Amino acid sequence: MGRHSCCYKQKLRKGLWSPEEDEKLMNHITKHGHGCWSTVPKLAGLQRCGKSCRLRWINYLRPDLKRGAFSQEEEDLIIELHAVLGNRWSQIATRLPGRTDNEIKNLWNSSIKKKLRQKGIDPNTHKPLAEVDRKSAPTISTERTSESSDIDPSSGSAIGNLNHLLSETAQSPELLPVLGKHRKETTSLAHLRVPPKELFLDQLVSGHDNLPSSRSTGPIPNFPFQQLMCYSNEFGSKHGGSTNSLWFNQNESSCSTISTVMPPVSPSTLSTSTGINRSPDNPNSGGTGIQSNQFYWDTNNPSSSSSKGSSGSNSLGFELQSTSSILENSIFPWTDLSPDKNGHLEEELKWPDLLHGTFTDTPATMQNLSQSLYEDVVKAESQFNMEGLCAAWSQNLQPQQHLQVVSDLYDKDLQRMSLSFENI
DNA sequence: AACTATTGCAACCGCCGCTAA
DNA sequence: GTTAGCGGCGGTTGCAATAGT
Numbered sequence: 001m002g003r004h005s006c007c008y009k010q011k012l013r014k015g016l017w018s019p020e021e022d023e024k025l026m027n028h029i030t031k032h033g034h035g036c037w038s039t040v041p042k043l044a045g046l047q048r049c050g051k052s053c054r055l056r057w058i059n060y061l062r063p064d065l066k067r068g069a070f071s072q073e074e075e076d077l078i079i080e081l082h083a084v085l086g087n088r089w090s091q092i093a094t095r096l097p098g099r100t101d102n103e104i105k106n107l108w109n110s111s112i113k114k115k116l117r118q119k120g121i122d123p124n125t126h127k128p129l130a131e132v133d134r135k136s137a138p139t140i141s142t143e144r145t146s147e148s149s150d151i152d153p154s155s156g157s158a159i160g161n162l163n164h165l166l167s168e169t170a171q172s173p174e175l176l177p178v179l180g181k182h183r184k185e186t187t188s189l190a191h192l193r194v195p196p197k198e199l200f201l202d203q204l205v206s207g208h209d210n211l212p213s214s215r216s217t218g219p220i221p222n223f224p225f226q227q228l229m230c231y232s233n234e235f236g237s238k239h240g241g242s243t244n245s246l247w248f249n250q251n252e253s254s255c256s257t258i259s260t261v262m263p264p265v266s267p268s269t270l271s272t273s274t275g276i277n278r279s280p281d282n283p284n285s286g287g288t289g290i291q292s293n294q295f296y297w298d299t300n301n302p303s304s305s306s307s308k309g310s311s312g313s314n315s316l317g318f319e320l321q322s323t324s325s326i327l328e329n330s331i332f333p334w335t336d337l338s339p340d341k342n343g344h345l346e347e348e349l350k351w352p353d354l355l356h357g358t359f360t361d362t363p364a365t366m367q368n369l370s371q372s373l374y375e376d377v378v379k380a381e382s383q384f385n386m387e388g389l390c391a392a393w394s395q396n397l398q399p400q401q402h403l404q405v406v407s408d409l410y411d412k413d414l415q416r417m418s419l420s421f422e423n424i
Numbered sequence: 425a426a427c428t429a430t431t432g433c434a435a436c437c438g439c440c441g442c443t444a445a
Numbered sequence: 446g447t448t449a450g451c452g453g454c455g456g457t458t459g460c461a462a463t464a465g466t
Contacts, residue, residue: 015434015435015460016435017434017435036451038450051451055434056434056435101455102433102434110432111431
């Protein structure tokens, strides 16, 4: 990758910007726009690199910036968003008009993290510290030092990292029946329950009819997650394999997971209903010794919602299956979560509720936010580009064209996953 | 008042993905 | 298909302001 040419140049000013420099940059951009940032310094008469100019403009000079302290609502929102998006500050910033990613990042590192820890909440995982400590060795964190050792691999986008999972598996024999053999016997992709593309596409097509014609308006698309998730059991039985099927989700770039079918979800914030639902198509999976660890993303089953208040529609506006819950219940079976009579797990509190010691209905604004957030989350998280999928559906493409789009995305995702797995 | 520690903010660094040549 | 340039992002550092002793 080419490095910025300006970085090689000497004689460029660094450090704090003077008022004169600010004025020059401001004048130039208000008159001409920034255009190509690399040319801005020259045109504006600045001894700065374009990158520095861009940063200055975005973080300080932009006229639409909101200055001043963050409100409590903004902080709550940041926490909510962080639980979903992880350290994707730029994406978080798009939800807070007038705030920059840098500003939010600083606030998080200097203030919010501290508050969360004081509340006994791990800012990385958004789970109670006690629970985090139980799962991983205690880490020492110093505010101003790198937190690389402080980061739970399952944090960030709050979806389990398969590498982390595998490392835990290695230390936990009880995990082997579910996952470990993937590592012990082989690291090949064949042992992952990745649906064959043809079947995958079939499942997508079968859910196609439920989709709205437009993605930009109206409710969340009724994406056929359920069909997709149900695939695993079907495929497992058809092919005589184990029915312990898991859908991994993409976490960080190093994650060897597949996000093909499941939008990412915060394990804590979004799983107001963490319904570990057995497949309705598979009554045997209802929980008596049948070795089906198949879970699915129930987008439209109201019975899967067991909670009130913020329940029912969680903050994504549709029924979510918490991936972490999937992991906890299928891979970490010892996790102390007690399903209710419907097989649903107790809901988890939302962050602001935990922070403020209250637990109220999800504010309407949050609902609205969450609904629109859904698309961003999908876009941000999904290595298998769900946006591409939804866009494909929302456009008036013929089914064959949809399949082509999906097929391409599938190939891409699978390839990425395969490469990742080879590195384990 | 002087010194030290802490905090908050601004800016830099290095990497990544995209894209045009 | 390869490469270089670029924009963008997240992590980290530097430093002034403030608080504490």
